[in-house]
Amino acid sequence: MFENLTQRLQAAFANLRGKGKLTEQDVDSALRLVRMALLEADVNYKVVKDFIASVRVRAVGQEVMTSLKPAHQVIKIVREELTSLMGGSRAHLSLGGQMPAAVLMVGLQGSGKTTSAAKLARHLVSTGRSPLLVAADIYRPAAIEQLKVLGEQIKVPVFTMGDKTDPVVIAKAALEQARRQGRDIVLIDTAGRLQIDEAMMQELERIKAEVKPAEILLVVDAMTGQEAVNIAAQFHERLQITGVIMTKLDGDARGGAALSVRAVTGQPIKYIATGEKLDALEPFHPERMATRLLGMGDILTLIEKAESQFDKEQAEKLAGKLLTNQFTLEDFLQQLRQLRKMGPLDQLLGMIPGMAKMADLGQMTPDEKELGKIEAIICSMTRAERQDPAIIDAGRRRRIAAGSGTTVQDVNRLLKQFNEAKAMMKRFGNLQKDSRRRLSGRLFR
Amino acid sequence: MRLFPRIAKSQPESQDKAAGAAPTAHLPDKPATAASPEPDKRRGLFAHLVRGLAKTRENFEKHLKQFVGRSHVDEKCFEELEMALLEADAGVTVTEQLLDRLQQQVREKKLGPEQLLPALSAEVLQLLSAAAAPFAYPEKGSLRVYLVTGVNGSGKTTTIGKLAHLYRREGRQVILAACDTFRAAAVDQLATWAERTGAQIISQKAGSDPAAVAFDALQAARARQAEALIIDTAGRLQTKVPLMQELAKINRVVTRELGRSPDEVLLVLDALTGQNALSQARLFKEAVPLTGIVLTKLDSTAKGGIVLAIASELGIPVKLVGVGEKAEDLVEFDAEAFTHALFHYS
Numbered sequence: 001m002f003e004n005l006t007q008r009l010q011a012a013f014a015n016l017r018g019k020g021k022l023t024e025q026d027v028d029s030a031l032r033l034v035r036m037a038l039l040e041a042d043v044n045y046k047v048v049k050d051f052i053a054s055v056r057v058r059a060v061g062q063e064v065m066t067s068l069k070p071a072h073q074v075i076k077i078v079r080e081e082l083t084s085l086m087g088g089s090r091a092h093l094s095l096g097g098q099m100p101a102a103v104l105m106v107g108l109q110g111s112g113k114t115t116s117a118a119k120l121a122r123h124l125v126s127t128g129r130s131p132l133l134v135a136a137d138i139y140r141p142a143a144i145e146q147l148k149v150l151g152e153q154i155k156v157p158v159f160t161m162g163d164k165t166d167p168v169v170i171a172k173a174a175l176e177q178a179r180r181q182g183r184d185i186v187l188i189d190t191a192g193r194l195q196i197d198e199a200m201m202q203e204l205e206r207i208k209a210e211v212k213p214a215e216i217l218l219v220v221d222a223m224t225g226q227e228a229v230n231i232a233a234q235f236h237e238r239l240q241i242t243g244v245i246m247t248k249l250d251g252d253a254r255g256g257a258a259l260s261v262r263a264v265t266g267q268p269i270k271y272i273a274t275g276e277k278l279d280a281l282e283p284f285h286p287e288r289m290a291t292r293l294l295g296m297g298d299i300l301t302l303i304e305k306a307e308s309q310f311d312k313e314q315a316e317k318l319a320g321k322l323l324t325n326q327f328t329l330e331d332f333l334q335q336l337r338q339l340r341k342m343g344p345l346d347q348l349l350g351m352i353p354g355m356a357k358m359a360d361l362g363q364m365t366p367d368e369k370e371l372g373k374i375e376a377i378i379c380s381m382t383r384a385e386r387q388d389p390a391i392i393d394a395g396r397r398r399r400i401a402a403g404s405g406t407t408v409q410d411v412n413r414l415l416k417q418f419n420e421a422k423a424m425m426k427r428f429g430n431l432q433k434d435s436r437r438r439l440s441g442r443l444f445r
Numbered sequence: 446m447r448l449f450p451r452i453a454k455s456q457p458e459s460q461d462k463a464a465g466a467a468p469t470a471h472l473p474d475k476p477a478t479a480a481s482p483e484p485d486k487r488r489g490l491f492a493h494l495v496r497g498l499a500k501t502r503e504n505f506e507k508h509l510k511q512f513v514g515r516s517h518v519d520e521k522c523f524e525e526l527e528m529a530l531l532e533a534d535a536g537v538t539v540t541e542q543l544l545d546r547l548q549q550q551v552r553e554k555k556l557g558p559e560q561l562l563p564a565l566s567a568e569v570l571q572l573l574s575a576a577a578a579p580f581a582y583p584e585k586g587s588l589r590v591y592l593v594t595g596v597n598g599s600g601k602t603t604t605i606g607k608l609a610h611l612y613r614r615e616g617r618q619v620i621l622a623a624c625d626t627f628r629a630a631a632v633d634q635l636a637t638w639a640e641r642t643g644a645q646i647i648s649q650k651a652g653s654d655p656a657a658v659a660f661d662a663l664q665a666a667r668a669r670q671a672e673a674l675i676i677d678t679a680g681r682l683q684t685k686v687p688l689m690q691e692l693a694k695i696n697r698v699v700t701r702e703l704g705r706s707p708d709e710v711l712l713v714l715d716a717l718t719g720q721n722a723l724s725q726a727r728l729f730k731e732a733v734p735l736t737g738i739v740l741t742k743l744d745s746t747a748k749g750g751i752v753l754a755i756a757s758e759l760g761i762p763v764k765l766v767g768v769g770e771k772a773e774d775l776v777e778f779d780a781e782a783f784t785h786a787l788f789h790y791s
Binding site: 108140223226 | 528531532533534536537596597598599600606627628629630631633634636637638682683684685715717718719720721722724742744748751
């Protein structure tokens, strides 16, 4: 997500690392790189200016000069300042107050409002709420149809009155409908508009006055350039937004807009969208993002993802099997499927500390296709073969290759890798038994 | 703090250069101009762009004011220009390049502060003209194929609607291929445009193979003797390898059937996009033979400076610009008009 910026910052600090003392010049040359990196990441140049200034003040001050490891200190300062620039701690939706609570989705054309509305609805359902989606974009061709299709996919009702009714009337009627049907949240998808389009901005103000939304979420494309600050500032001035959803963060956009938007509106980024699928909406964690920016990896998100996808009981059973060396191809298949459930592999890798540092992931790039192949091969085996791969002779290999649309070589490679892995786990299992003893010994020495 | 301590850094070497290398024009006094449309059309375009780039221009003017009345070009002048270029989304690399050349000119030609902006504008014009190329409009009696690509939400379908409108107004037979079989209601959106403009549409059910739709559409275009086939594709982020492969396949199928590459392979780019536009252009170009860029949403808030970075680093020309919501607001790009609109000095 922010890999490129992370690389830059690491490059910037490569010179600082290992130095005992920092001169003012050291700090300046590192900060010049930080500044360039942030500008290339599309952080607004004024925001960059302020950011650099505040880091510099702290970095060349006593705090650093007297500390034992000045380089670490500078990194810490940059990280802290980045975190505070992005909003400090995690911000939640506040949907208290009147029932049903209204959430207004606003933004420019093409920023991803409709898709985000559906994603948010799905997310709210998963937390036990019952949202109603409202199609208030009467301008873009087929926008209503799009929301209807998405609503069907996530099984959330969509309220529409066609494209001839004033969006204000639609919003009002939707609230009444939600009240009648006992739905507790009304998610209003409004048309994309420019922040300088007077008539269209007035329309939003009228909707706001009518439904008194609990949340007004500005949807911002992560690829937005310097203009992001003006968009955010003007939407905020007209509507007093309460939060931001940052979209398209699954590409290679460095997302500098995320840093800018918070700085100019003072409102937090509440969610980020990281994929086209409707479950690709994640809460925004400023501190994690800052850590990630500095190449320290977003290990917390990874753990959370793993926890949400892995069945705990199954995992424990698996661990037991690993240690007792009863791990079969069937377990392997199960594990593989769970791993793939967590999301695209390249995204997962990005969260592992140090991964972003490897400038060229070329050879390391996980191949989803390869995983698909492995899955196909295992699926083409009989139950007996999966339990005991030793029985797979040449004839069986040919059959498996034909059945999975692969070659005998592919099958051979998988079996070889599996055996190696198993051997390694066996060693690991023995080691662990040992080390438990040794570790406890060391702890109480 | 500034990025590039320009004056201070380059003063000594400027001495060397002035003594050594002959001051051969790094830039011709009168930059080569792109083929310009007729004056009438030109004025219309100019008006659009002047309106469209108002914000960017005002910004340049604001920075320019900072050095009115100065007796000579100093660090402060470059600082102002640097800020103006960065704020216009030109990006660090191009900004540095442009200012370096400007620096050279200041040395060689002894430019005063008030000559800085015209000189910068000439540099920009040269940059854009170098990458310029004409747009292949449809012609009577033969088939032209347009493949339209871009990331999600850049304005592909709307651009196609506008193109269809323009071609239809010229009396061309237009077929739209609905190859966005992924996004909910994308086909409906395109169908609405087909209905509005009187174009025909070829589509299959959601989730079908986009290359197959393109194939069908090409067969239909031939059978019905259409003059323009415009292929709409699903929005995709340039880093999604399987999706880029899918796009390459569409292009392959069309190229094979057509016996040549599509006449225009266009990347639709939101003018608000920052430096990620470079990555978009680069990776889309790797997947399909891009012939040009359509810059959309170039209304009165867009910056448009990213065009400089793309022209400079990738040499991909901008072919069309969308300067408003009406169908007529899609116009052919003209480097000179664009540059004038960007700086608007008199």
